[in-house]
Amino acid sequence: MSQFFEYKDTIKEGDLVLAWLSRDNLKPITVKAGEVFNTRYGAFSHSDMIGKPFGSQIAIRTKGSNRFGFIHVLQPTPELWSISLPHRTQIVYTPDSSYIMQRMECNPRSRVIEAGTGSGSFSHAFARSAGHLFSYEFHEVRYEQAKQEFKEHGLLEAGNTTITHRDVCKDGFEIKNGDTTSHEFRGPEETKVELNADCIFLDLPAPWDAIPNLTSVISKEKKVNLCCFSPCIEQVDKTLEALEEEGWQDVQTVEIQGRQYEARRQMVRRLDDAIERLRDVKRRKHEGVEKRQKNVEQTSNNGSSVEATESDKDLKHTEKTHFNPFGKGSRVKEGDSNFEWTQVSKVELEIKSHTSFLTFASKIIDRTRDEEQTKAYLATFKDEGSKLSKREQRRLKAQANKDIQKE
Amino acid sequence: MTKHSGIDPLTQISPNQHVLIRLPSDNLKIVELKANAIVSLGKFGAFRVNDIIGYRFGTTFDIVYDGVEEEFVKGTQTMIGKISVLENRLKASSPALENSSENNRGLINLGSVVQEMSMAEIEAMKREAASGDAIISKMIESHKSFHQKTVHSQEKYLKRKKQKFAKFFTVEYLDSSGLLHYLIEKGDVLRVMDISQESLGMALNLANINSNGQYLCIDETGGLIVYAMLERMFAGDSNSKAKGKIVVVHENEHPNLDLLKFSSYSDNFIQRHVKTISVLDFFEPAKEADIKSLFKPLSAEEINDLKSNKKSAYFRRLKWYQNQLSNIEVAASSFDGLLVASTLYLPTLIPRLGEKIHGSRPIVCYSQYKEPLLELSHSLYENLNYLAPSLLETRCRPYQTVRGKLHPLMTMKGGGGYLMWCHRVLPAAEPKLNEETLERSDVKNSDVEGDEDAHNLDQEEQVIKRRKPNEENEKL
Numbered sequence: 016m017s018q019f020f021e022y023k024d025t026i027k028e029g030d031l032v033l034a035w036l037s038r039d040n041l042k043p044i045t046v047k048a049g050e051v052f053n054t055r056y057g058a059f060s061h062s063d064m065i066g067k068p069f070g071s072q073i074a075i076r077t078k079g080s081n082r083f084g085f086i087h088v089l090q091p092t093p094e095l096w097s098i099s100l101p102h103r104t105q106i107v108y109t110p111d112s113s114y115i116m117q118r119m120e121c122n123p124r125s126r127v128i129e130a131g132t133g134s135g136s137f138s139h140a141f142a143r144s145a146g147h148l149f150s151y152e153f154h155e156v157r158y159e160q161a162k163q164e165f166k167e168h169g170l171l172e173a174g175n176t177t178i179t180h181r182d183v184c185k186d187g188f189e190i191k192n193g194d195t196t197s198h199e200f201r202g203p204e205e206t207k208v209e210l211n212a213d214c215i216f217l218d219l220p221a222p223w224d225a226i227p228n229l230t231s232v233i234s235k236e237k238k239v240n241l242c243c244f245s246p247c248i249e250q251v252d253k254t255l256e257a258l259e260e261e262g263w264q265d266v267q268t269v270e271i272q273g274r275q276y277e278a279r280r281q282m283v284r285r286l287d288d289a290i291e292r293l294r295d296v297k298r299r300k301h302e303g304v305e306k307r308q309k310n311v312e313q314t315s316n317n318g319s320s321v322e323a324t325e326s327d328k329d330l331k332h333t334e335k336t337h338f339n340p341f342g343k344g345s346r347v348k349e350g351d352s353n354f355e356w357t358q359v360s361k362v363e364l365e366i367k368s369h370t371s372f373l374t375f376a377s378k379i380i381d382r383t384r385d386e387e388q389t390k391a392y393l394a395t396f397k398d399e400g401s402k403l404s405k406r407e408q409r410r411l412k413a414q415a416n417k418d419i420q421k422e
Numbered sequence: 423m424t425k426h427s428g429i430d431p432l433t434q435i436s437p438n439q440h441v442l443i444r445l446p447s448d449n450l451k452i453v454e455l456k457a458n459a460i461v462s463l464g465k466f467g468a469f470r471v472n473d474i475i476g477y478r479f480g481t482t483f484d485i486v487y488d489g490v491e492e493e494f495v496k497g498t499q500t501m502i503g504k505i506s507v508l509e510n511r512l513k514a515s516s517p518a519l520e521n522s523s524e525n526n527r528g529l530i531n532l533g534s535v536v537q538e539m540s541m542a543e544i545e546a547m548k549r550e551a552a553s554g555d556a557i558i559s560k561m562i563e564s565h566k567s568f569h570q571k572t573v574h575s576q577e578k579y580l581k582r583k584k585q586k587f588a589k590f591f592t593v594e595y596l597d598s599s600g601l602l603h604y605l606i607e608k609g610d611v612l613r614v615m616d617i618s619q620e621s622l623g624m625a626l627n628l629a630n631i632n633s634n635g636q637y638l639c640i641d642e643t644g645g646l647i648v649y650a651m652l653e654r655m656f657a658g659d660s661n662s663k664a665k666g667k668i669v670v671v672h673e674n675e676h677p678n679l680d681l682l683k684f685s686s687y688s689d690n691f692i693q694r695h696v697k698t699i700s701v702l703d704f705f706e707p708a709k710e711a712d713i714k715s716l717f718k719p720l721s722a723e724e725i726n727d728l729k730s731n732k733k734s735a736y737f738r739r740l741k742w743y744q745n746q747l748s749n750i751e752v753a754a755s756s757f758d759g760l761l762v763a764s765t766l767y768l769p770t771l772i773p774r775l776g777e778k779i780h781g782s783r784p785i786v787c788y789s790q791y792k793e794p795l796l797e798l799s800h801s802l803y804e805n806l807n808y809l810a811p812s813l814l815e816t817r818c819r820p821y822q823t824v825r826g827k828l829h830p831l832m833t834m835k836g837g838g839g840y841l842m843w844c845h846r847v848l849p850a851a852e853p854k855l856n857e858e859t860l861e862r863s864d865v866k867n868s869d870v871e872g873d874e875d876a877h878n879l880d881q882e883e884q885v886i887k888r889r890k891p892n893e894e895n896e897k898l
Contacts, residue, residue: 068848069782070780070809117626120653124657125657237478238480272818273814276814384475396437415498
């Protein structure tokens with residue numbers, strides 16, 4: 016079983032773990048006793064991780080200061096992997112991939128075609144849910160990298176993923192003995208792989224060149240769903256043309272917009288406090304004027320200066336913070352318990368305003384039924400009711416009356 | 423359901439299953455197919471179930487009346503027709519368009535005068551059971567200004583008429599998305615907590631649902647979430663070998679998983695893979711000894727000796743006993759993920775459920791509104807058992823997908839809900855000092871209490887950092 020899809024409790028030597036440093040900084044590491052994982056927050060020894068449960072927080076004391084640095088060590092999942100993976104190409108993010116899987120009814124009976132593999136982000140999500148994944152990559156270096164990665168992650172070993180080096184636009188999807196592929200042929204008698212695919216995902220610059228090649232590899236047994244992933248609307252237009260020519264139906268293009276929010280706090284600043292602050296400013300202005308007048312009077316009267324210094328002292332006692340909770344200039348930390356806060360959600364600083372257009376379509380190759388077989392099958396239901404139930408009859412009657420009234 | 427004589431109920435239309443029927447108006451209908459029965463689609467006509475058995479899901483059929491005996495659905499005016507397979511939903515009952523205008527300059531709104539066919543004539547045609555195709559052709563013929571319309575508006579006109587007079591329908595497998603669309607269209611938006619297909623799909627992926635996981639779930643949608651999980655895990659296949667299990671915690675005495683009645687799983691399969699337990703039994707399980715003191719299972723021989731009336735009473739009690747024991751077991755186990763769609767107050771609910779989740783496993787909470795999840799996120803920031811709660815939103819914007827006329831839909835349903843996603847983690851109880859720092863602290867006359875203070879301080883600092891996720895770890 017793959018270390019991606021088999022739930023594990025404790026970290027063992029050789030395991031792949033994702034070290035969570037922060038929300039957008041996850042690092043894959045393969046645990047090996049004696050090795051050290053260096054971060055800008057400190058060095059974490061792999062030995063400290065071995066034997067700990069997955070999900071553990073690993074804390075260390077950093078050199079030079081009396082502080083702790085920490086990371087969390089997580090078991091990889093396709094979603095976490097898509098945040099952490101080394102990009103070889105632009106990747107498909109979770110809002111898109113999860114919608115595509117849901118809409119194409121991806122499940123353990125699905126046989127999926129994915130082209131191209133790219134960075135393998137979507138491959139992991141497909142491999143988790145599908146019966147079998149056939150992934151194609153036309154770039155040789157990326158093919159080798161992906162194959163190596165799939166092998167390390169146990170996707171190939173688990174037996175439900177096959178990766179093939181192929182330009183699917185030119186050479187189609189069939190996998191034959193002798194092709195550059197991860198599929199291991201059982202000797203010369205096995206000449207080709209039965210793909211029988213019912214779930215197609217094309218993330219290619221020119222999917223319209225690949226669509227005609229699908230005919231020979233898609234399932235004849237069931238409805239086939241397809242999704243093309245293209246960033247430009249001109250690509251969508253060409254895809255629609257190809258889909259129509261090839262007899263694909265129920266064609267629809269959609270866009271998925273994902274947003275992430277941070278839970279933050281905004282300081283509660285009341286009107287009364289603002290009024291109070293202005294009142295204070297006014298009072299002090301007033302006091303200043305009085306003081307100046309007094310000083311003028313005193314200098315003209317040549318009186319003692321002791322009284323004046325006393326009133327100066329009084330002024331310094333004004334408590335600003337009590338009615339001036341505005342934090343301006345004093346850098347109040349968000350959530351400071353001396354102040355009141357309201358909960359707010361803040362959208363991420365940079366949003367992915369466009370990933371790609373998703374064009375869906377479906378196809379049924381075989382629109383016939385085996386009459387003999389069906390007849391024989393239905394004979395086994397011979398004795399079952401041949402009319403509508405009483406309840407159904409009543410419902411229909413009511414419905415019909417309603418229809419008539421409407422018209 | 424088992425495979426009978428080569429007909430696969432998961433890819434082919436077969437009896438004793440619920441299917442989704444898409445009408446010409448694009449309205450959806452769930453129909454239970456009974457062998458030898460008749461299905462009426464109201465004004466769209468009626469057909470015999472046996473005529474569609476064995477075809478693949480997704481096939482579009484037309485109801486035709488050519489040469490059929492006049493037979494009506496009992497008590498209605500709906501005539502039962504024959505079935506013919508259509509190649510394409512799009513092309514169904516669309517006469518070829520010809521003679522169209524470049525623009526609508528010559529088009530004057532004369533109201534109903536342009537249509538020479540009267541309502542009575544149309545009704546008569548319908549009664550004569552002419553095909554939808556024929557009616558529409560006739561209407562075009564007698565439409566005076568049809569040829570003054572542009573191609574686009576001719577298409578629009580046809581689409582409208584088709585929705586009214588066509589008699590075709592498409593039979594689809596009832597997957598979770600189809601069920602959701604059916605419920606939304608039926609007006610049950612509130613019941614499904616306004617969840618959208620994209621939010622449902624994202625919840626399944628974020629929660630890392632796979633065939634062999636043990637998941638904890640609260641589902642206030644009447645079973646839609648559980649339905650979707652089952653489909654993702656087992657694909658409707660009661661013969662699946664996968665070991666996955668869903669434990670559904672419910673707040674009333676009995677769970678509401680009503681929607682599972684539409685699923686194709688055997689009762690036995692559902693019993694094995696879906697376990698329901700009330701919040702009381704889950705959080706305050708009975709003591710095993712108490713249960714055992716109330717009931718003792720008999721040996722096989724003793725059961726044989728029981729009289730029939732006592733036997734049934736015994737089995738009733740045995741069922742109770744086994745259920746109690748399994749409740750205790752469930753309450754003590756830990757899970758591979760938590761998926762919640764509940765209107766209970768989340769800041770107190772999620773941490774208590776979270777205690778039962780393994781380290782490193784995802785927690786996903788769906789809500790119709792953002793604010794309850796905001797409150798939840800704030801409360802989880804302060805709890806070191808949860809890593810980086812995130813508030814997520816996903817929205818789908820469909821396009822009018824016609825070449826040359828591509829644009830997003832002008833109006834669509836709002837809403838769709840929000841997700842909170844985080845991971846269950848295990849805070850470091852007593853941070854280990856590495857050797858270097860040990861040496862240093864030795865030199866500095868290490869003081870245990872002082873160390874503990876430093877630790878506590880640090881924990882506080884972590885709390886603050888968690889509050890500001892963008893500054894996580896920054897200060898170290």
